[in-house]
Amino acid sequence: xxxxxxxxxxxxxxxxxxxxxxxxxxxxxxxxxxxxxxxxxxxxxxxxxxxxxxxxxxxxxxxxxxxxxxxxxxxxxxxxxxxxxxxxxxxxxxxxxxxxxxxxxxxxxxxxxxxxxxxxxxxxxxxxxxxxxxxxxxxxxxxxxxxxxxxxxxxxxxxxxxxxxxxxxxxxxxxxxxxxxxxxxxxxxxxxxxxxxxxxxxxxxxxxxxxxxxxxxxxxxxxxxxxxxxx
Numbered sequence: 001x002x003x004x005x006x007x008x009x010x011x012x013x014x015x016x017x018x019x020x021x022x023x024x025x026x027x028x029x030x031x032x033x034x035x036x037x038x039x040x041x042x043x044x045x046x047x048x049x050x051x052x053x054x055x056x057x058x059x060x061x062x063x064x065x066x067x068x069x070x071x072x073x074x075x076x077x078x079x080x081x082x083x084x085x086x087x088x089x090x091x092x093x094x095x096x097x098x099x100x101x102x103x104x105x106x107x108x109x110x111x112x113x114x115x116x117x118x119x120x121x122x123x124x125x126x127x128x129x130x131x132x133x134x135x136x137x138x139x140x141x142x143x144x145x146x147x148x149x150x151x152x153x154x155x156x157x158x159x160x161x162x163x164x165x166x167x168x169x170x171x172x173x174x175x176x177x178x179x180x181x182x183x184x185x186x187x188x189x190x191x192x193x194x195x196x197x198x199x200x201x202x203x204x205x206x207x208x209x210x211x212x213x214x215x216x217x218x219x220x221x222x223x224x225x226x227x228x229x230x231x
């Protein structure tokens with residue numbers, strides 16, 4: 001796991017989607033001594049379950065502030081999460097799947113950076129990982145490093161010599177490792193939500209890429225998830 005600079009009571013902005021990875025990232029920020037300021041982007045995705053999960057996670061972690069920022073990416077479409085495109089259920093593919101939302105993490109981190117500058121925070125947490133994931137380009141270490149450089153060029157704080165630290169503590173962890181971290185931090189896994197395509201009765205589909213990765217991770221870790229899967 002990437003080393004986290006100790007917070008010593010400083011504020012950090014955590015990008016909190018409501019998924020397992022973002023929950024663990026937020027928990028690690030709190031453990032490191034940061035005052036958690038959570039940012040959730042309501043991008044008009046297929047369902048609201050992740051937003052509801054983010055609200056519960058922020059409250060459980062004692063977030064100092066939690067902003068839910070509306071951003072209607074359905075106006076763009078181009079993804080199974082923001083358009084009338086079926087969510088793949090056939091298993092992981094070698095190609096980038098249609099659940100990829102174009103430039104999502106770049107857009108979201110830009111908004112996170114803007115809020116960080118406003119409140120004087122210089123630490124940003126994002127729960128991306130580059131091992132057990134669907135191949136999205138904006139989850140790679142190169143992207144995180146590139147954005148850190150961009151933050152220095154794009155902000156008043158950066159022009160004045162201040163630096164922003166982009167913490168991606170899960171970057172090199174497998175989904176099993178992340179499940180173990182959730183348990184170690186005392187975070188209830190079922191409080192988070194991963195499924196791309198919930199059933200009408202509110203259960204996780206069990207077949208989308210995100211469900212498959214999550215289930216495999218918890219099985220490998222030997223930890224009970226608690227999520228109610230339809231299949």
